[in-house]
Amino acid sequence: xxxxxxxxxxxxxxxxxxxxxxxxxxxxxxxxxxxxxxxxxxxxxxxxxxxxxxxxxxxxxxxxxxxxxxxxxxxxxxxxxxxxxxxxxxxxxxxxxxxxxxxxxxxxxxxxxxxxxxxxxxxxxxxxxxxxxxxxxxxxxxxxxxxxxxxxxxxxxxxxxxxxxxxxxxxxxxxxxxxxxxxxxxxxxxxxxxxxxxxxxxxxxxxxxxxxxxxxxxxxxxxxxxxxxxxxxxxxxxxxxxxxxxxxxxxxxxxxxxxxxxxxxxxxxxxxxxxxxxxxxxxxxxxxxxxxxxxxxxxxxxxxxxxxxxxxxxxxxxxxxxxxxxx
Numbered sequence: 582x583x584x585x586x587x588x589x590x591x592x593x594x595x596x597x598x599x600x601x602x603x604x605x606x607x608x609x610x611x612x613x614x615x616x617x618x619x620x621x622x623x624x625x626x627x628x629x630x631x632x633x634x635x636x637x638x639x640x641x642x643x644x645x646x647x648x649x650x651x652x653x654x655x656x657x658x659x660x661x662x663x664x665x666x667x668x669x670x671x672x673x674x675x676x677x678x679x680x681x682x683x684x685x686x687x688x689x690x691x692x693x694x695x696x697x698x699x700x701x702x703x704x705x706x707x708x709x710x711x712x713x714x715x716x717x718x719x720x721x722x723x724x725x726x727x728x729x730x731x732x733x734x735x736x737x738x739x740x741x742x743x744x745x746x747x748x749x750x751x752x753x754x755x756x757x758x759x760x761x762x763x764x765x766x767x768x769x770x771x772x773x774x775x776x777x778x779x780x781x782x783x784x785x786x787x788x789x790x791x792x793x794x795x796x797x798x799x800x801x802x803x804x805x806x807x808x809x810x811x812x813x814x815x816x817x818x819x820x821x822x823x824x825x826x827x828x829x830x831x832x833x834x835x836x837x838x839x840x841x842x843x844x845x846x847x848x849x850x851x852x853x854x855x856x857x858x859x860x861x862x863x864x865x866x867x868x869x870x871x872x873x874x875x876x877x878x879x880x881x882x883x884x885x886x887x888x889x890x891x892x893x894x895x896x897x898x899x900x901x902x903x904x905x906x907x908x
Contacts, residue, residue: 633794834906
């Protein structure tokens with residue numbers, strides 16, 4: 582995934598069908614089912630049956646290689662602001678942190694690195710490129726970003742703006758592809774080409790994409806979802822952790838899970854845009870097997886038949902499943 586100066590080049594490389602600017606689900610996710618290091622992937626909807634690239638942890642640390650233009654004044658601050666833009670999204674609880682500097686590069690080494698270099702698959706009109714390291718199941722285990730050192734980079738708002746491009750590439754690192762929105766105003770950060778400092782600020786389409794990942798793939802740590810705030814100490818999850826499954830039934834759906842011990846449980850429903858629809862359980866439950874019915878009721882009125890996501894969080898761990906709401 583890379584950012585191009587030319588809007589025409591970006592769309593030609595990445596787009597097969599354009600949606601209107603008013604499309605509420607114009608965002609797309611990155612799908613690549615081949616384990617390994619990659620900077621390519623198909624653009625898919627949130628509810629694509631084959632899934633998409635995603636993290637299984639909510640805390641993601643980044644380091645800056647200060648070689649070349651990475652050592653310019655203001656670059657580290659710009660990176661930290663870009664990290665914060667993806668951290669301050671609700672209800673998603675991803676925390677992108679700045680862990681300092683590094684000598685690591687654009688290689689698979691367990692370090693999420695931002696660097697400035699020539700090459701790495703980003704030349705000519707390319708401004709930056711992001712690589713994902715994927716394990717089985719499209720789980721992201723590492724990501725690196727390489728800025729094109731041949732361009733002139735600035736942290737003062739002049740072109741090319743470090744914070745805007747960093748925010749865009751960090752979106753790719755979270756499994757988000759280019760949006761299909763093509764409007765000229767209020768463009769999302771994940772717009773396919775550079776459009777100045779306006780790219781620093783996430784728009785609704787960007788937020789929906791991140792919440793899509795959050796709703797479909799539960800972070801590994803239950804403390805992220807507030808169990809610690811409820812006075813619960815989350816220990817190591819047992820092998821396998823909690824499991825959640827769903828099946829359609831006439832007029833709704835059934836969700837099933839089992840608890841090995843008495844513990845706090847939170848069970849929530851989300852739509853494909855990552856919007857939390859309702860909380861079915863939020864309290865302590867005894868050990869045992871449970872079936873919970875959902876008829877489509879939500880805080881926004883009754884939703885129609887379609888694909889939704891359920892998330893459960895317990896001390897044993899967190900899990901999610903697709904829910905097909907039948908008529």
